[in-house]
């Protein structure tokens with residue numbers, strides 16, 4: 001039975017898509033059977049996986065609407081990991097789901113038949129706390145929260161933690177925060193170090209601030225443009241190590 | 256009668272809040288009467304203006320719900336520009352507005368009585384294309400689209416342009432794209448230059464790619480943490496010039 005992990009944070013541009021892709025690639029390179037789910041209408045994960053959202057015959061929108069058919073919608077990413085892809089149609093799902101029955105559990109129903117086929121299912125969430133993100137958290141065992149090491153991202157953390165606590169209280173008592181993943185840490189500036197120490201001061205020990213700090217590097221944007229994960233594009237990059245170590249610790253049950 | 260400009264892009268972390276704040280400060284320093292509107296439940300603009308979202312007695316959520324009372328909700332930011340502030344309650348507005356009458360024009364009704372008191376009203380939008388952003392675009396004369404000079408941000412531009420065209424066609428024929436504002440341009444990497452030239456190739460001449468390129472600098476995150484606009488915090492920074500020149504060109508009607 002697979003573990004389902006959401007990568008979520010309503011603050012935009014903190015590295016959710018980058019984390020989903022690179023963690024999935026690292027887990028897969030260690031022998032795990034991994035499925036990525038793109039739950040963002042911008043389809044960043046689908047694009048970064050080397051696919052054209054507009055060229056997809058079926059996407060996760062169709063699956064959510066019909067409540068079935070995930071198996072036939074899964075495609076292979078450019079680096080060999082399975083993906084349930086998205087396109088802009090998914091933006092319709094938010095308004096269409098509002099009046100549906102069991103609207104928060106559509107994704108859970110859709111993923112249920114897949115759970116024996118994979119060890120890990122990673123869901124890339126959009127930068128908002130609407131119905132799609134709610135669907136992701138409602139069906140997840142854990143949530144990984146990337147936090148860019150900058151002031152506004154730090155200030156947004158309280159909001160996502162409150163939201164996760166609400167979902168755990170009202171819909172999914174299994175849901176655990178796996179940790180806050182520091183991203184885009186710029187070693188050349190004091191600002192990042194100050195932000196990271198504030199993050200620890202404010203949220204530890206209730207929530208773990210992961211020590212797999214992902215340093216800022218332009219290699220991430222370059223690798224995304226090529227549809228190649230960082231662990232292949234820039235093997236020796238500290239950021240690649242961070243995602244490999246994160247994958248290893250996840251497999252070892254340390255998170 | 257004031258001009259209303261939305262700063263919008265569903266791609267997260269591209270500099271929407273930073274642009275709203277610094278453009279507002281620059282316009283105000285040139286004698287314009289400016290109102291900022293925070294339309295994002297994360298309340299980034301409210302925080303960066305030196306205010307505590309949780310300590311607000313009234314916020315834009317109350318105003319949207321009641322359909323009035325904006326004048327009594329406006330507060331002064333730490334740098335002297337008026338702000339219609341937000342807090343996390345605004346996340347409720349999205350679901351509550353769905354079934355309201357004239358749900359797309361709530362913001363227009365609320366801002367109408369203020370239009371004679373200001374020259375420019377700048378609306379900071381959240382990273383999604385839901386009802387709040389729709390309200391902003393439905394009442395705007397122009398939309399400014401910040402685009403980080405990185406691959407995934409480039410790929411998201413088509414999506415926001417299609418959405419703006421839809422709003423112009425169905426709700427607000429005045430709505431114009433003022434331009435794509437290149438942000439976070441890292442001069443040390445080829446990736447930014449490649450992305451910027453692709454942006455121009457793909458979207459000009461239909462849409463203007465503004466030449467006020469905002470270079471990447473940690474000074475932006477530092478200034479936001481202090482609640483001080485970049486034009487005061489780091490006057491000589493090229494990024495401060497970019498926002499000053501953008502303000503000057505807006506006043507001169509060049510955009």
Ligand SMILES: Nc1ncnc2c1ncn2[C@@H]1O[C@H](COP(=O)(O)OP(=O)(O)OP(=O)(O)O)[C@@H](O)[C@H]1O
Nearest residue numbers: 012013014015016017018127184216217221267405
């Ligand atoms: N450690 C890093 N160092 C430098 N750049 C990074 C890093 N991680 C991600 N990036 C880049 O930063 C940008 C934002 O990352 P990404 O798109 O993964 O964030 P996101 O949280 O998924 O954004 P959104 O909120 O729009 O979904 C991308 O251009 C990405 O390539």
Ligand SMILES: Nc1ncnc2c1ncn2[C@@H]1O[C@H](COP(=O)(O)OP(=O)(O)OP(=O)(O)O)[C@@H](O)[C@H]1O
Nearest residue numbers: 012150267268269270271272273382471472475476
């Ligand atoms: N030119 C720049 N150079 C470097 N950092 C910048 C620049 N502009 C903004 N930033 C920083 O990048 C981060 C993202 O910017 P900002 O929060 O303004 O984006 P946004 O589009 O409003 O994000 P969201 O999608 O979450 O609303 C912030 O930490 C901000 O301080």
Ligand SMILES: [Mg+2]
Nearest residue numbers: 016017040044
């Ligand atoms: Mg993303």
Ligand SMILES: [Mg+2]
Nearest residue numbers: 271272295299
């Ligand atoms: Mg913002």
